[in-house]
Amino acid sequence: MNNVQYVNIGHSGLRASAVGLGLMRVAKKSDADAAQLVATAIDHGINFFDNADVYSQGQAEEKFGAALKIAAVPRDQLVIQTKVGIADKRYDFSKDHIVAAVNGSLERMGLDYVDSLLLHRPDPLMEPDEIAEAFLQLQNQGKVRQFGVSNFNPMQVALVQQAVPMHLIANQLQLSIMHTGMIDFGMHTNMADPRSIDHDGGILEYSRLHDMTIQAWSPYQYGFFEGVFIDNPKFPKLNDKLHELAAKYGSNVNALAAAWILRIPANMQVIAGTMNPERLAEVADIDRIKLTRQEWYDIYFAAGNDLP
Template sequence: MKSVDLGRSGLNASAVALGIMRINGLADDAAAVNVLETAVANGINFFDNADMYGKGECEARFGRALRQSKIKREDILIQTKVGIVDHAYDFSKKHLVEAVDASLQRLGVDYVDSLLLHRPDPLFKPEEIAEVFDGLQNAGKVRQFGVSNMNPSQVDLLQHSLNQKLIVNQLQFGVMHTGPVDAGMHVNMSDPRSVDHDGGIIEYSRLHNMTIQAWSPFQYGFFEGVFIDNPKFMELNDELQKLADKYHVTKNGIAVAWILRHPAHMQVILGSMNLERIAQMAAGADVQLTHQEWYDVYFAAGNDLP
């Protein structure tokens, strides 16, 4: 498994990470142990959590599974996200401090390697967040910081007040969610793909050495379903299968390889709790698609060029 130096911070993470949003849906803690150990056996050393996943139960189950597993805490990197509350986003000092402490308790760890602000709170005060980050880092509770679903202006506004460099931005990106690259190819056009919804976030991230963590890489739309083996996307699945046969992996692996082929050096966040699929997806990190193959998948997904 190749690694990614997240935001050039020295956190060397596996290019494929495992998100635990669905871990509370497993039958029991023993099943969760199998998931974590399978991920590690396939080269994954990075686990992505959030306090709102399962209203905290996902972090709690992850923590129990980690303690019951053969995995050593020092051999993996743990990330969590905070800031989403019922019907609101909350980046206030009080909430962030309490949320991090609660996450650490549920996870059963003394620190997390990275902490992300989950979705932008329009009422956030950068100087207040700076105070929180300083306190968390000085207390040894958080090593590095990042954001999720923020545009370049929001990142700049926050970064201006911080003493820490924001190392990652977690964004939805994948074969069927290509908006961040569509707009870059449809510059000076008036078609729907020319609309830049994200402020040139990929280019911004490359310029500022922020690692993009691609979430929901197998979903189309906003959690409308997966595109692998979906009869709605036969042309795409045929192309993925052709490449899977060539590289002796699966369609899941090729979908991962497609994201990692981008020169932004992204990290792919998996969401599967299926042991076989985790192995299939992780194998994609070892596939290097050609320039034309990347475009062939892009076209098969229903995209075009101006």
């Protein structure tokens, strides 16, 4: 049963589920449980899987590779992404590191290629021409099909993009109902209140202008990994509104929180990091949710936000 819609990531031709499974915590699962999680994702139309070489020091990629073997899903039905660039106590975008990191990721996952590779966090020592050399080598070897970034501001994206010949298709950024800085800033332009402070360089508008899909990480968290806001007594108004709309649409609050992000017309993806198959199935149940403009704003207000 396919419950999710699909997006063309960065207009690249990669057809991926709008809800993806983030694998940061999968190393804690048994091989069998990880395979069940992958199978649940596939059963609910989720074909996009996001990993990183730094997650559990490579063990997340190893566990995902083991799960793929057990689940026996044809490779061409999956869109697999990983991230590289975080080294021991530093970031490293050197050609040697990027190439070696990708080779390590492929070996751990038991794959010949990944569909998408992201540079994980901006490296102030990055040399764009060296990144371009690494990307071209990996693409020419058939090891990486598409490229993007994670946690970059617009000028950092532009710096890399001017050197690499391939279009950067995605930027993975923190975004949730309770983490809306890139949205708040746009509405509080030309003001002096706290919400007018631009922490992101206009990344939402930049991404839309340059056909880059925003992949929302921590879509259920408030703060920086402080906890989930779903059914959290700290946020009664927000949860009341989510439950109200979930009942209206015959869905659930996890799907509502994802649908709120996907309602933003920026070719969004939601990276759900749950390791619970039942909850993942709930997140995927978004096909019947068509938030109106007023409902989107009502959720925004219930989270404690305002308009100028």
